[in-house]
Amino acid sequence: MPLYLTESDINRLLTVPIAIDLLDEVFKAQAAGKAVNVPRSRIPLDKGSYNLMSSAWHEKGVVGQKSYAAAAGGIGFHVLLYGTRGEGLMAIIEANRMGQIRTGSASGLASKYMARPESSVVAVIGSGYQARTQLEAVVSALPIKTARVYSRSPEHREGFANAATTDLEIGVSAVDSVEAAVEGADVVIVVTSASEPVLLGDHVAKGVHINAAGANGWLRRELDTQAVSAANLIVTDDVDQAKIECADLMRAVEAGRLMWQQVRPLSDVVGGAISGRAFKDDVTLFESQGVALEDIAVGEWVYRQAVEQGIGTQVGS
Amino acid sequence: MPLYLTESDINRLLTVPIAIDLLDEVFKAQAAGKAVNVPRSRIPLDKGSYNLMSSAWHEKGVVGQKSYAAAAGGIGFHVLLYGTRGEGLMAIIEANRMGQIRTGSASGLASKYMARPESSVVAVIGSGYQARTQLEAVVSALPIKTARVYSRSPEHREGFANAATTDLEIGVSAVDSVEAAVEGADVVIVVTSASEPVLLGDHVAKGVHINAAGANGWLRRELDTQAVSAANLIVTDDVDQAKIECADLMRAVEAGRLMWQQVRPLSDVVGGAISGRAFKDDVTLFESQGVALEDIAVGEWVYRQAVEQGIGTQVGS
Secondary structure, three states, X not given: OOEEEOHHHHHHHOOHHHHHHHHHHHHHHHHOOOEEEEEEEEEEEOOEEEEEEEEEEHHXXXXXXXXXXXXXXXXXXXXXXXXXXXXXXXXXXXXXXXXXXXXXXXXXXXXXXXXXXXXXXXXXXXXXXXXXXHHHHHHHHOOOOEEEEEOOOHHHHHHHHHHXXXXXXXXXXXXXXXXXXXXXXXXXXXXXXXXXXXXXXXXXXXXXXEEEOOOOEOOOOOEOHHHHHOOOEEEEOOHHHHHHHXXXXXXXXXXXXXXXXXXXXXXXXHOOOOOOOOOOXXXXXXXXXXXXXXXXXXXXXXXXXXXXXXXOEEOOO | OOEEEOHHHHXXXXXXXXXXXXXXXXXXXXXXXXXXXXXXXXXXXXXXXXXXXXXXXXHHOEEEEEEEEEEOOEOOEEEEEEEOOOOOEEEEEEOHHHHHHHHHHHHHHHHHHHOOOOOOEEEXXXXXXXXXXXXXXXXXXXXXXXXXXXXXXXXXXHHHHXXXXXXXXXXXXXXXXXXXXXXXXXXXXXXXXXXXXXXXXXXXXXXXXXXXXXXXXXXXXXXXXXXXXXXXXXXXXXXXXXXXXXXXXXXXXXXXXXXXXXXXXXXXXXXXXXXXXXXXXXXXXXXXXXXXXXXXXXXXXXXXXXXXXXXXXXXXX
């Protein structure tokens, strides 16, 4: 019988530092050919889209999918885990919180391998639901001391700064422009729902690492082509998915400023095929797509923990 | 909160005649551009494969997927239904029995449009789990009076014939060869797990309609190329899926005896774009792939019925 795990079960079990370690492990497995990812497919709906993506981590004996229908009325994510050895359906997991954690953690993982190891200042552009775990993960991965957050609404950025100061035990201040946020920052997080670029070439200083993790979809851009061109290394969690969904990179390719061959999978960096940072002054860019590999990796761990601790509800026949 | 429906819930609610009507409706919707199907994707496992397929029926406000991991230890099918208007996940449905019914019903639907309307004799090659609903659906769609079943094991074919005689209230007899089964048959059902062809060109008489519904996968064939070539019209429930999975047709194309343009979608026949049978003596062939469109169509109806009748268990938060 499958185990059903709710949002609150996940909240009890999973943390950002654990998720970063799990993603480290699964991207190494992918590099070694022991895990595979199938890019997101979408079906357009009247006011939204239905999304489906899948992955297998053979070493751990698990395979499955994440699905969600995003529409005007809301969005609910679910992950299904199957055993690879005839166990059938093992778990049905509500995956809003899990998705928030794994997306932040992917940026944390990328920052660990790509940012300067002494990075102490982080800029956050955006102050929504996803921004919280983005910041938490970067703080978890690097010796961050201060963070500056900018978003268009003064109320939102102040609220975000206050909450983050308490939660993360670092100094977080709200600032009133992108320029003020990025000045002197070692790491820049861009996590907005912008359709027009918010991070421009002029905002990109030498040596910085950028995590671009905002809403995906080929109509949305967060970085302009000059900012993309400034990067010495561009990495994404799935190159195939980026080719059809990552507007930042798609526009740069169209403009003749980038070739897809230059965009490297995160597994190459985590697995050690390439270095995440060759020189101190390099600009590095992680374009986060959000892939099922990440969902299956954290889902598998959560499921094992839940079984061990007797958390969750068995359903079905 | 999503509704969880078990195999026994489905067994109480869904019948083959109802499923045939639902499939008739959804293939008409597909023909009119009001429903879409996304072909199966697979991830290979050590001893089996993980399978995922999706579909939307916009008119009915439903979208979702079927998933299953087929491995040595067993196989379990699940369908997830989402609302297209922000309802989120509406249902989690155990789908072994539902899959058996919808697969049979697809052949029933094809037979209704493609076989001679006066068809009275049916041959069944194969006597497994799927063969039962294949026969039931053809009997439901046409004025069948007698059926002859052949499979390699005398015990299995006798058992099948006895059970079908009781269940379907027609005469069903077991015979000891493919030749004896197909002689004088108006409709031939081939539903085996054969890897080498069991229905050969010599077995194909004028005017016959063939449903080929055995295990899919490009390593498995049920019809030889001569049998495929004998068909005046070849129809499948998804042409894109057939191109990567239907070994009967793939081999015929490779051999230069068929072009993919000649293979027509079932929606063309059901929607009226083409006639299922032009002449009495035509040989017609339905190659059943099994598509998510069928799962979503029956799943949506089952879900509505379950809500109305208070069947199923609400799960999650």
